Structures are given as structure tokens and as C-alpha cells.
Amino acid sequence: xxxxxxxxVDWFGTAGRDLPWRRPDxxxxxxxxxxIMLQQTPVARVLPIWAEWLARWPRPSAxxxxxxxxxxxxxGRLGYPRRAxxxxxxxxxxxxxxxxxxxxxxxxxxxxxxxxxxxARAVAAFAYGKRAPVVDTNVRRVVARAVHGAGDxxxxxTTRDLADVEAILPDTDRAAARFSAAxxxxxxxxxxxxxPRCADCPLLDGCAWHRAGKPAYTGPAKPVQKYAGTDxxxxxxxxxxxxxxxxxxxxxxxxxxxxxxxxxxxxxDSLLVDGLVEQTADGRxxxxxxx
DNA sequence: AAAACGTGGCT
DNA sequence: TAGCCAAGTTT
Numbered sequence: 001x002x003x004x005x006x007x008x009v010d011w012f013g014t015a016g017r018d019l020p021w022r023r024p025d026x027x028x029x030x031x032x033x034x035x036i037m038l039q040q041t042p043v044a045r046v047l048p049i050w051a052e053w054l055a056r057w058p059r060p061s062a063x064x065x066x067x068x069x070x071x072x073x074x075x076g077r078l079g080y081p082r083r084a085x086x087x088x089x090x091x092x093x094x095x096x097x098x099x100x101x102x103x104x105x106x107x108x109x110x111x112x113x114x115x116x117x118x119x120a121r122a123v124a125a126f127a128y129g130k131r132a133p134v135v136d137t138n139v140r141r142v143v144a145r146a147v148h149g150a151g152d153x154x155x156x157x158t159t160r161d162l163a164d165v166e167a168i169l170p171d172t173d174r175a176a177a178r179f180s181a182a183x184x185x186x187x188x189x190x191x192x193x194x195x196p197r198c199a200d201c202p203l204l205d206g207c208a209w210h211r212a213g214k215p216a217y218t219g220p221a222k223p224v225q226k227y228a229g230t231d232x233x234x235x236x237x238x239x240x241x242x243x244x245x246x247x248x249x250x251x252x253x254x255x256x257x258x259x260x261x262x263x264x265x266x267x268x269d270s271l272l273v274d275g276l277v278e279q280t281a282d283g284r285x286x287x288x289x290x291x
Numbered sequence: 292a293a294a295a296c297g298t299g300g301c302t
Numbered sequence: 303t304a305g306c307c308a309a310g311t312t313t
Binding site for chain 1: 305307308309
């Protein structure tokens with residue numbers, strides 16, 4: 001059982017969102033920036049930051065010329081700030097090793113920091129119109145339902161997931177790229193995780209899950225991510241202080257964000273190790289490259 | 292392979 | 303309200 005590509009792509013043409021990184025005039029660099037920002041982050045929160053970034057840093061070399069701290073500050077509250085650091089590093093590599101042009105080859109993209117199996121293929125497909133299996137959480141869910149008749153995707157397995165999607169990808173570059181964008185969009189708008197809108201689904205007739213009576217997902221439960229009180233929480237609080245402050249701050253400014261000294265110090269240390277924070281010669285703390 | 296890694300909106 | 307969820311990558 002497969003997916004009717006024409007039906008899906010037709011639906012995408014009418015129901016797909018007009019996102020700026022999908023417009024014909026968007027550069028490969030714009031696509032790459034969007035893909036990094038969209039990792040684990042909703043479109044609505046990415047939209048304004050993406051626009052700021054592309055206006056401020058229209059090419060990789062422009063971003064590479066900024067300091068890490070500037071980039072982290074511009075990242076704001078998008079979350080997972082190591083993405084910003086890695087994108088900055090990728091921009092430097094692209095500027096210096098690839099003539100300021102985002103690579104179009106999957107393996108070359110994979111060699112860049114912060115670019116994994118999904119992002120490399122997303123850039124190849126969406127920025128360069130290449131045929132490559134683009135597998136994100138939306139695609140995994142749609143394929144699990146429409147093709148396999150399961151309520152949801154099981155635990156990810158890059159090799160198997162790529163093969164699954166490769167098998168249903170249209171033959172030509174152009175058609176495959178369009179198909180991938182449409183598949184993702186269907187997962188984002190219709191075949192959603194919580195309450196799928198099957199009544200609006202263009203694939204309903206051929207959907208294995210629908211045909212099977214929409215059985216509930218039976219696989220292993222996804223591990224719940226705690227946040228309150230975790231190191232991630234504390235690191236976020238620490239970084240927020242540095243983001244909102246002009247220059248270096250004394251440790252006392254950081255100490256007030258969390259009462260447990262042990263956890264607080266451990267988190268500050270991990271931020272230093274990760275390169276998200278730097279210590280000045282006089283012992284104060286700052287975003288990297290900003291003193 | 293499992294766990295760490297931010298943040299905020301929605302149900 | 304507490305938990306679920308959002309275009310993943312790295313170690």
C-alpha cells in the first residue's frame with residue numbers, strides 16, 4: 001500500500017501554507033536557517049526570528065562575521081541554543097570551504113555541525129529540488145498511518161525510516177521534493193499527533209489506518225520529558241540572564257536564579273563546557289565572544 | 292541506544 | 303493542571 005502522490009500534491013497546492021522559506025525567491029541559506037530553527041520548535045515561533053535573521057545575515061559569511069554572543073542573543077527564546085552555536089559554526093564552514101554557498105550534496109551537508117539525517121535531506125530537497133527521503137516526525141507519523149495502518153510511528157530508526165520513505169518517493173527530483181513537502185504539511189495540518197482531522201484528509205480513501213478502523217497505537221510509550229527543576233530548566237534561566245544583560249555579569253547575578261547551589265554550579269559549568277558561556281579574566285560570566 | 296538538550300502553547 | 307507536543311542532533 002502506498003500514497004497517491006498526485007492527490008497529496010494537489011492538496012498541498014491548495015491547502016499548504018505560504019511560508020517564507022517555501023517561496024521561490026528564498027535562498028538555500030534561508031532554507032537551511034529555517035530547518036535548524038524548526039527543529040523541535042513550532043512554526044509560529046520561528047517565523048519572526050527567521051525574518052530577522054535573514055535580513056541581518058543574508059549570507060553565511062555575514063553570520064560568520066558575527067560573534068557567537070550576538071547570534072545567541074538573536075536566537076532569543078527559541079530554545080536549544082546550541083543550535084544557534086552550531087549554525088554559526090556551519091555558516092563559517094560554508095563561507096570558508098564552500099564559497100559561501102550552502103552545499104546541495106547530502107553527504108557534504110551531513111558533515112556540517114548541527115545538520116543530521118533530516119536536515120541534510122530537507123535542504124537537498126527543499127533548497128535544491130533534489131530527490132531525497134525527508135523524514136521528520138510528521139512524515140514518520142503519516143507513513144505509519146497511511147501506509148502501515150498503525151496509530152502512530154514506533155521508535156525512530158534512521159535506516160528503516162529512510163528506506164520506508166525512499167520506497168514511496170516519486171521518481172523524479174522535482175516530484176519527490178514536492179511530495180516530501182506535501183507529506184510533511186499533511187502531518188502538520190491534518191494527520192496530527194493528537195486529534196487527526198481525517199475528515200479533511202486527501203488520502204482518506206487509501207489510508208491503511210482508516211481502513212483498519214483506526215486502531216490505537218500499541219507500541220512503546222514515548223518517554224515523557226520533564227522540564228521543571230531539571231538542569232535544562234536551570235541552564236535556561238542562567239542563559240536568560242546573560243542574554244538580557246549588556247556585558248559580563250558577576251556570579252552573584254547568576255546565583256539568584258536558582259536556590260540549589262550544587263545544581264546551579266553544575267549547570268553553569270556545563271554551559272561553559274558547551275561553549276554557551278565564557279568566563280572573563282576577572283571571573284565574571286558572559287555570552288561567548290562578547291567581552 | 293538511550294538520554295540530554297529549551298521553551299511555550301494547547302488540551 | 304499536568305502532560306503532551308513542536309520540521310532533531312549529538313554523545
